[in-house]
Amino acid sequence: MRNPLRTEKIAFSLLFLATLLIVVPVGLTVVIIIQKGLPAMLNRGQAGIPAINWQFITDIPRQGMRAGGIFPAIIGTAYLVSGAIIFALPIGLMAAIYLSEYSRDNFLSRIIKLAIVNLAGVPSVVYGLFGLALFVVFFKFGASILSGSLTLGIMILPIIITTSREALESVPYSFREVSRSLGASKWQTIRHIVLPNAISGILTGTILGLGRAAGETAPILFTVAAFYLPQLPKSIFDQAMALPYHLYVISTQVPNVDEKIRYGTALVLLVLVLFMNLVAIIIRYRFRKKKKW
Amino acid sequence: MISLRKSKEFVVEKLILICGLASIFFVVLIFLFLLKEGLAVFKTVSPFNFILGKSWYPISEPPQLGILPLIMGSLLVTLGAALISIPLGVACAVYISEVASLKIKEILKAGIELLAAIPSVVLGFIGMVTLVPWVKTMFHLPTGLTALSGSIMLAFMAMPTIVSIAEDALYSVPKSYKEGALALGATHWQAIYRVMLPAASSGLLAAVMLGIGRVIGETMAVMMITGNADAMPNSILQPVRTLTATIAAEMGEAVVGSEHYFALFAVGIVLFVISFMINVTADLFLHKRAK
Numbered sequence: 001m002r003n004p005l006r007t008e009k010i011a012f013s014l015l016f017l018a019t020l021l022i023v024v025p026v027g028l029t030v031v032i033i034i035q036k037g038l039p040a041m042l043n044r045g046q047a048g049i050p051a052i053n054w055q056f057i058t059d060i061p062r063q064g065m066r067a068g069g070i071f072p073a074i075i076g077t078a079y080l081v082s083g084a085i086i087f088a089l090p091i092g093l094m095a096a097i098y099l100s101e102y103s104r105d106n107f108l109s110r111i112i113k114l115a116i117v118n119l120a121g122v123p124s125v126v127y128g129l130f131g132l133a134l135f136v137v138f139f140k141f142g143a144s145i146l147s148g149s150l151t152l153g154i155m156i157l158p159i160i161i162t163t164s165r166e167a168l169e170s171v172p173y174s175f176r177e178v179s180r181s182l183g184a185s186k187w188q189t190i191r192h193i194v195l196p197n198a199i200s201g202i203l204t205g206t207i208l209g210l211g212r213a214a215g216e217t218a219p220i221l222f223t224v225a226a227f228y229l230p231q232l233p234k235s236i237f238d239q240a241m242a243l244p245y246h247l248y249v250i251s252t253q254v255p256n257v258d259e260k261i262r263y264g265t266a267l268v269l270l271v272l273v274l275f276m277n278l279v280a281i282i283i284r285y286r287f288r289k290k291k292k293w
Numbered sequence: 294m295i296s297l298r299k300s301k302e303f304v305v306e307k308l309i310l311i312c313g314l315a316s317i318f319f320v321v322l323i324f325l326f327l328l329k330e331g332l333a334v335f336k337t338v339s340p341f342n343f344i345l346g347k348s349w350y351p352i353s354e355p356p357q358l359g360i361l362p363l364i365m366g367s368l369l370v371t372l373g374a375a376l377i378s379i380p381l382g383v384a385c386a387v388y389i390s391e392v393a394s395l396k397i398k399e400i401l402k403a404g405i406e407l408l409a410a411i412p413s414v415v416l417g418f419i420g421m422v423t424l425v426p427w428v429k430t431m432f433h434l435p436t437g438l439t440a441l442s443g444s445i446m447l448a449f450m451a452m453p454t455i456v457s458i459a460e461d462a463l464y465s466v467p468k469s470y471k472e473g474a475l476a477l478g479a480t481h482w483q484a485i486y487r488v489m490l491p492a493a494s495s496g497l498l499a500a501v502m503l504g505i506g507r508v509i510g511e512t513m514a515v516m517m518i519t520g521n522a523d524a525m526p527n528s529i530l531q532p533v534r535t536l537t538a539t540i541a542a543e544m545g546e547a548v549v550g551s552e553h554y555f556a557l558f559a560v561g562i563v564l565f566v567i568s569f570m571i572n573v574t575a576d577l578f579l580h581k582r583a584k
Contacts, residue, residue, distance in 0.1 A: 008482035012392050018384035019393075022452050023404040029411065029419050091312050098313025102306070114576055115316040121503070121572040122323060122565060123510025124413075125537045129544070129561040133326040137549055154319055161316065187302045215412025218512040218537075222544050244414045244513075251418045252517055266415050277410045 033266050040264025056264055060230040065250050066257050070265055075232055076145075076240030077214055077272075080224065083149025083236070084156060084213045089206055092160030096202075099161070100168035101190055120158035124218040127155045131223040146236045148224025155219055156209035163208065167201020168194060200287035204280045211276035215269065217244040227253075243269045327565055331558030334358065343559060349523045351543065351553040358556045360563070362525045366440070366533035367509060369526050370519060373444025374451060374508045379501050381448070382455030386500075389456065390463040391485055409453035417514035420446045425518055432530055438520030440533040446518055447508045455504035462496020463489060499578040506571040510564065512537040536560050 040056050059069030095112075103109040131151030141147045171194050179189040195202075217225075225245040233240040247265045250257045334343065338358045346359015389401050424445060429437030466489050474484035490497070520532025521542060534542075540557050547553040 004480045004483060008480045011482045011486070012388075015384045015388040015392060018381045019388045019401060021381055022385050022408075022449070022456070023401060025449060026404050026408045026411075029416070030407070032419065032423070033415070091315050094309045094312035095315055098309045102309060103313065112313060112317060114573065115320045117576050118320050118569055118572045119316050121506050121510070121568045122320075123512065123537055123568055125512040125540050126323070126327070126510070126561050126564050126568075129330075129540060129558060130323045130326055132544070133330045133558070134322070138326070157316065157319065185298075185302060187305055211410060215410075215414070217412070217414045218541055221541055244412055247418060248414050248513060248517070251421060262418065266418050269412060270415055273410055273412055274407070277406070 030270070033263060033270055036259070037263035037265075037267025037270075040260045040267070056261075057268065061228065061246075062230070065228060065246075065254055066261070070243070070246060070268065072229060072232055073241040073243045073246040073265075074268070076224075076226075077243040079145050079233060079236075079240060080148050080152060080220065080242055081210050081213045083145060084152035085206060085210055087150055087153035088157050088160050088209060092157050092205075092209075093164050093202060095157075095161045096164035096168055097190060100165050101186070101194065116158045116161055119154075120162075122155075124155065124216055125221075127151055127219040128221050128223060130154075131219060136223055142237065143222070143224055143226075143239050144237045145224055145233055145240050148220045148240075148242075149236075151219045151223045152213040152216065155216065156213050159209045159212060160205050163205025164198070164202045167198040167205070170201065171197045200283050204284045204287075207276050207280040207283070211273045211280070214276070215244055215273045217242075217248055220245060243272070324565060327558055327562045331555060331560075331562045334552060334555035334559045337552050338556075343556075344563075347525060349539075351547075351556055356552050356556070358552065360536070360539075360556075360560060362523055363534055363536050363539050363560065364563075365526055366519070366523075367535040367537070369440045369529060369533055370443040370447060370515065370535055371505060371508050373441060373529055374447035375501075375505055377444060377448035378451045378455060378504055378508075382452050382500070382504060383459050383497060385452070386456045386459035386463060387485060387490075390460045391481070391489070405453050405456050408449075409457075413450065413511060414513045414517075416446065416450060417517035420514060420518045434530055436520060436532065438518055438532050440519060440526060440529045440531060443515050443519035443533070443535070444529070446514050447511055450511055450514060451504040451507050454507045455500045458500035458503060459493075459497050462493040462500060465496065466492045495578045495581050499575040502571050502575040502578070506568055506575070509571075510537060510568055512541050516541050536564055540564075 041053050056069045057074065058071050060071055061073075062068030099109065099112065103112070128151065131147055131154075135141045135147035135150050136143055139147075175193050175197065176189055179193045180186070184192070220242055224240055224242065226239040226241050227249060229239060229241050243265065247262070247269055250265060251262050337356075338346070343358055343360060344364070345361050346357065347361050348357045348359050349362055350357040385401075385405075389398055393401060420442065425437035425442050427437070428434065428439060428442045428445075432441075470488050470492055471484050474488040475481070479487065515535050516538035519535065519538065521534045521538060522532035523534045523539065526533040540560055543553070544557050547557055
C-alpha cells in the first residue's frame with residue numbers, strides 16, 4: 001500500500017532538489033566571476049600583499065584590447081545609462097501618475113496596461129532594430145550616444161512605469177482626501193502630498209531601470225556601440241564603447257585575450273549592476289521600516 | 294493669479310495624459326517601423342518562401358532568404374529550455390511558497406532576484422567558459438556550442454520569470470482551499486498536488502508562457518553559446534542559430550536599404566508578433582485569475 005506520508009517526503013525532497021539546481025548555479029556564477037576576475041584588479045604589491053590595480057579601470061584598452069584597461073567602456077555605459085534615464089524618468093513617472101491618479105478602470109486603461117506588458121516583453125534585439133530604423137536611419141542621428149540612450153530609455157520605460165505606479169498607489173487614499181478637503185487642487189495634491197510620499201518607491205524603480213540599461217547589449221549593438229574606440233566620446237553624437245558590448249567583443253570576437261581581462265570585465269559589469277540592485281533593495285527596505293501607515 | 298494656476302494645471306494634466314498614452318504610442322511605433330523596413334523584403338521573396346524557405350544565404354547573389362532554419366533553431370532551443378525549465382521552475386515555486394521556512398524563503402527569493410539581475414552577456418560568457426566545455430566532453434562532440442548548451446542556459450535564464458509568477462499564482466489561491474483539504478485528512482503534499490496546483494493552473498500557465506517568451510527573445514547569451522550555424526538542425530547536439538542571434542550577428546554587416554537589411558527587419562516582425570501573442574495570451578490568463 002502506498003504511504004502518503006512517505007510520498008510527501010519524497011515529493012518535498014524532489015522540490016528541494018529542483019530549487020538547489022536553480023540556486024546553486026547562481027551562486028557559482030557569482031563566485032567564479034569574482035574569483036577569476038579579481039586578479040585583473042590586483043597587483044602583487046609590496047611583500048606579496050595584493051594591492052588594488054586601478055589601471056584596469058582607469059586606462060584605455062591597448063594592443064587591440066589584449067592589454068590595458070576598460071575606462072572608455074565604463075564611461076560609455078555611464079553616458080548611455082544617464083541618457084536613458086533622463087529620457088525615461090519624466091515620461092515614465094507621468095505615465096504612472098496618469099494610471100494611478102487619473103485613469104478610471106475602463107477599456108483605455110486596460111489597453112495601456114496591456115501595452116506596458118507588451119513593451120516589457122519585446123525582445124531586446126527588436127529594440128535594437130527599432131532604434132536603428134527610427135533614431136539612426138530615420139532621424140539621422142547616426143550610431144551615437146543619443147540613439148543608444150533613447151533606445152535604452154524606451155526599453156526601461158515599462159520598469160519605471162510599473163514600479164512608480166505601485167509606489168503611488170501605496171500612498172493611502174485618505175491622504176488625498178484630506179488634501180482635497182483642505183481646498184488643494186488635484187495636481188497640488190499629487191505634487192505636494194502623493195509624490196513626496198512615494199519618492200522612495202520611484203527611486204527604487206529608477207535604479208532598477210538603470211541597472212537593466214547598464215547590462216543590456218542587444219539594443220546598443222547597432223545604435224551606438226563601437227567595437228574598439230580607445231578615446232572618450234566628445235559629444236552625444238559620437239559612438240562610444242560600452243561595458244556589456246566590450247565583454248561580448250573580447251570574449252567572442254577577439255582571439256587570444258588574456259582570461260584575466262575577460263573575467264575582470266565581467267566582474268566590473270556584474271558589480272556595477274548588482275550594486276545598483278543592492279541600493280534599490282536597501283532603499284525599499286528602509287522605506288518599509290519607516291512607513292507611517 | 295488663479296487663472297494662471299489653473300492654466301498651468303491644465304497644461305500639466307494634459308501632459309500627464311499624453312505620457313499615459315506613451316506606452317501605446319511606443320508599441321505602435323515599434324511595430325510600424327518594423328513593418329516599414331521589413332515589408333520591403335516581400336518584393337523579392339514571397340511571404341510563403343520567406344517563412345518556409347530552407348536556405349538562408351542573405352549575401353549570395355541572388356540572396357536566398359528562407360528563415361525556416363532559423364525558426365527551427367529557435368524552436369529547438371526553446372523546446373529544450375521549456376522541457377528543463379517548466380518542471381524545475383514550478384517545483385521551485387512550490388518549494389518557496391509552500392515548503393520553505395520564512396528565512397529560507399527570503400534567501401531563495403534573493404537568489405532568484407540575483408539571477409534576474411545578472412546581464413545576459415555575463416551569463417553568456419560564463420556559459421562559454423563552463424557549460425560549453427562540459428557539454429563537449431560529456432557527449433564527446435567536436436564542439437560544445439550546441440542547441441543543448443543554449444537550451445540549458447536559456448532554461449536557467451527563464452527561471453526568475455517562471456518562479457516569481459508561479460509563486461504569485463500559488464500565493465493567490467485562497468487559504469481556505471488548502472485548509473479544507475488538510476481538514477479532510479489530506480497530507481500537505483496531497484493538498485498541494487490535488488488542490489493548490491489545479492486552483493493556480495491559469496496563473497501557472499501564464500508563468501510558463503512568459504518564461505517561454507523570455508527564452509524566444511533572449512539574444513546575447515544564445516548567440517554566444519549555440520554556435521551560430523545557419524543550417525537546418527537535425528539534432529540537439531548540433532550548432533544552431535536562432536532568430537534573435539541572426540539579427541544580432543548580421544545586422545552590423547548588412548547595408549542599410551539592402552535586401553539583407555529588409556530581411557532582418559522581417560525577422561524582427563516575426564519575433565515581435567510571437568512576443569505580442571504570448572504576452573496578450575498570458576495577460577488574459579492572469580486576468581482570468583484576478584476575476
